[in-house]
Amino acid sequence: MKLDQFRLERYFSKYEFSTPYLLCSSDCESMELGELLALEPGADERLSSLWLGYTESLGDPELRQAITTLYEHITAEQVIVHAGAEEAIFNFMNVTLKPGDHVIVHAPYYQSLGEVARGVGAEVTEWQGQPKRAWDLDLEVLKSALTDRTKLVVVNFPHNPTGFLPTSEFVHELSELSDQHGFIVFSDEVYRGLELNPSDRLPAFADVNDRAVSLGVMSKTYGLAGLRIGWIATCNDRVFDSLAAFKDYTTICNSAPSEFLATLALRHAEAIAERNRQIIRGNLNRLDLFFDAHSKMFAWHRPKAGSTAFPILLQGSVDEFCADLVKKKGVLLLPGTLYDPGLNSFRIGFGRRNLPDSLDRLEQYVRDFGYPSDSDS
Incomplete structure (x- = not known):
């Protein structure tokens, strides 16, 4: 690659x-660190006594369970923890795509959301937000870009860098298009939870569509970038199993202190x-x-x-x-x-x-x- x-x-x-x-x-x-530990009595003692051996490849069960509180229907068995969002993106693109596949990416975008797909050999089409309409996306533009080779549509809501957020109706329309055309939606949701109006919060794509993949991380909404903890949530068993196997070639497992601290933070998310x-x-x-x-x-x-x-x-x-x-x-x-x-x-x-x-x-x-x-x- x-x-x-x-x-x-x-x-x-x-x-x-x-x-x-x-x-x-x-x-x-x-x-x-002290501010985070102060959220719970005894957390500093528990961290001090933490075992520093290998951790579970899919992620600590307690952490995976804590992550499910951010979703409506996702279970702990449908969450796989990674070393930040970047590893999750890299692994997902590698297990999902092959040369010749077609990918449509919400643009402008964080570079790895399109670049890794290109590195795998996929053709990437950019689905541009419209600056004159507050970076809005047009579903008709997406429909016209779809081909019989379209394997994946990548979206990012709330959007980095523009702050664009569509409606829930938009999400459900995109999910219906996914069902009609057979593509997977990869939804970068790392800023979810930062809506100025809580009623604007979108459902996670993994809760809406059984093939979709939701990406989360501790870095953005919670400001805990130094933990290097991200995850993928999905009901798509094929994607999940492929990710679990591929991770054996990247990080294998995560940092025990990071998982402990992420679990603590999510109890106070x-x-x-x-x-x-x-x-x-x-x-x-x-x-x-x-x-x-x-x-x-x-x-x-x-x-x-x-x-x-x-x-x-x-x-x-x-x-x-x-x-x-x-x-x-x-x-x-x-x-x-x-x-x-x-x-x-x-x-x-x-x-x-x-x-x-x-x-x-x-x-x-x-x-x-x-x-x-x-x-x-």
């Missing part, structure tokens, strides 16, 4: 741990998610004010869910803008060209408490270098 360089991750490797103001992070506010939703609400209010003041420079679509948005730069090159910003103000934004060379957007992240300071620096940059604001009218 030959994979192209992971552009986004190479960009982060250059800047993430040396730049003082990260304004494009996709994960939510994390926590210290709603409290952690609500903490992060509160951070997001406050940060979005600040972003609304900023983009309202600079609507000549940026096009802003307020997201309905998730911890990222994808504003459009209306003047100049987004690559030059992001490079100059990090150089002069130490603020990191993610240029949209890392997703698609034709996009003059940038990813902004608002799930962390550092946003006010970072946004102040961005405001200074915009004013220092003479970009127009609405007050200049």
